[in-house]
Amino acid sequence: MSARFSIIELPKTRWREARALRLHALQTDPSAFASSYADELAFADEVWLARADSAERHAGNMTLFAELDGELVGMAGANWSQREKIRHVAHGYGVYVLPAHRGKGIGGVLMQSLLDELARLPQIKKISLQVNSESAAAVALYEKLGFATVGIARGELFVGGRYYDLLYMERKS
Numbered sequence: 001m002s003a004r005f006s007i008i009e010l011p012k013t014r015w016r017e018a019r020a021l022r023l024h025a026l027q028t029d030p031s032a033f034a035s036s037y038a039d040e041l042a043f044a045d046e047v048w049l050a051r052a053d054s055a056e057r058h059a060g061n062m063t064l065f066a067e068l069d070g071e072l073v074g075m076a077g078a079n080w081s082q083r084e085k086i087r088h089v090a091h092g093y094g095v096y097v098l099p100a101h102r103g104k105g106i107g108g109v110l111m112q113s114l115l116d117e118l119a120r121l122p123q124i125k126k127i128s129l130q131v132n133s134e135s136a137a138a139v140a141l142y143e144k145l146g147f148a149t150v151g152i153a154r155g156e157l158f159v160g161g162r163y164y165d166l167l168y169m170e171r172k173s
């Protein structure tokens, strides 16, 4: 079943919703992210404000959100350095859809929209990301979008008393 959702950049005024969604992600899927709930609960409001600000794109950060019936239900972000030698690489992060809204195509459209936006930035030549090797849905999503696994870091993530491997995936922009 396809849901009627929109992909948006968030007005700064809605930063509290972005914070709530991100904290929800860190609680529901702790093994999917390098940050922990406790790490980000401690962030000052200014950090969330800056993250929600679409003007941040000029500083090397972009976050897209999926909105359904006025509620944020998913997000996907990318950042990139301004440094001359590595400014051609964007790093995907924070890809998340609320559990109740998964399997409706939202994650796929979010990621494709992020890739489309990155393709409009001429300096970006490739997109890299890291994903828990056991996050089957995310790995399948990235493969479907043309990402290939180029490496694996063993035991890179320690969550809930056990270690997880991280896949390094990338694709051309």
Ligand SMILES: CC(C)(COP(=O)(O)OP(=O)(O)OC[C@H]1O[C@@H](n2cnc3c(N)ncnc32)[C@H](O)[C@@H]1OP(=O)(O)O)[C@@H](O)C(=O)NCCC(=O)NCCS
Pocket (backbone or CB within 6 Å): 029, 032, 033, 094, 095, 096, 097, 098, 101, 102, 103, 104, 105, 106, 107, 108, 109, 130, 131, 132, 135, 136, 137, 138, 140, 141, 142, 144
């Ligand atoms: C990964 C995630 C964002 C996918 O979001 P979603 O809205 O459910 O994805 P979609 O419905 O758009 O599915 C897109 C593709 O993802 C893959 N996929 C999604 N759910 C899947 C599942 N349960 N098993 C296998 N593949 C799956 C498929 O390739 C699917 O394409 P298809 O429908 O043509 O088969 C979501 O499962 C999620 O938030 N997971 C927890 C957080 C996470 O792991 N984030 C990644 C951090 S690196």
